[in-house]
Amino acid sequence: MPVGQVSAAYAGRAADYIDALGRIECTAEQDRAMIGAWAGGVDGLVLDVGCGPGHWTAWLQDQGRDAEGIDPVAAFIDHARAAYPRVSFRVGRAEHLDVADDSVGGILAWYSLIHTPPADIPAVLGEFARVLAPGGSLAVGFFDGPDLTPFNHQVTTAYFWPIAALTQRIEDAGFTVTARHSRTDPGARPHAAIVARRQPTGRIQPR
Template sequence: MSETSTYPSATADAYDAVADLYTELVQNILDDQPLDRAVLAAFADLVRSTGRTRAVEVGCGPGHMTAHLRSLGLDAFGLDIAPAMIDIARRDHPGLRFDLSSMDAVDTPDGSLAGVLSWYSLIHTPPAELRPYLDEFHRVLAPGGHLLLGFFEGPEIAPFDHKVVTAYRWPLDALAEQAAASGFTEIGRMVREPRTGERHRQGRLFLTR
């Protein structure tokens, strides 16, 4: 990441400003999303197949997905750069660990995790600044560990007016190439069409270290 980049602090400030509203909107978001539940269940199965269950959700927001991973049998913790989000996550899920941290500074040793979930947490990252995050995900994963990326899919890398702060759409192939440059191997992908209230196609990439 560029030393002069202002996007992380701007993103944190934007999410802090809407933390309570955002939490209300997403707390039951999986209830009517059977395909997303299936994707997350498949990710949890892949992680457990390594014989280990330790995983991190990077960019965890209010912690609802971290808690979901726990319900799927993973020993998951979360991290986020928005202090208000971490406060809510700790309040609503007191039995789980949540760190106030950047996604490129996961507080865990090299090769210590079996899974990394990045569920719409890279969407605000300018494309030129993506690599350090993917490199960090690769660092913390053990050989054979799994990474799941959830993101907005589109025909080209392009910014759009996300409701919180500017975000980017990625073609599946382009994001897979970025992950490959950080040492990941793709094992699967999925795209689902936008549902009511959604503007863009939703992409999912399954990758392994």
């Protein structure tokens, strides 16, 4: 589904989403532990791409990181700026981050690529590789599944990704995958996360 349609779908549900999920207390303790450990090894600015209501961005700032949140949904950014005035937020898109080459230490894409059509994933990962400094780190959270298939998410169409398939896409974009995590919590869809480091040599162009 095009980014504009996804953004419109979330804009229509922004208040409900913020009420239900827009606080760090709504996140899983295991995820906070994993992301905290990842962020502790990042040197430089962390971009929280697809930051939604901004709770992860603010939490990263509380952990001592220099963090900025980016999201295409203006209602989320308005909420984040009001709720966390000490943190930087702006409207933006994953495929066009509007920062200089090699200028970012880390990118958190926590469930922010779940609605991206698989054919568009290489362009997004290529943009991540462009802005990350050599050796910079990427952490991606997503829904795990045995097949790359769409499903009816509460807001709009999302995708299950096999860990091996998304690992391959990330490595094709010029990253080295350093860790993979998966679990299934009661009453929830299977969860997975991939941590990767941008290769120190030249970026690989998306295929």
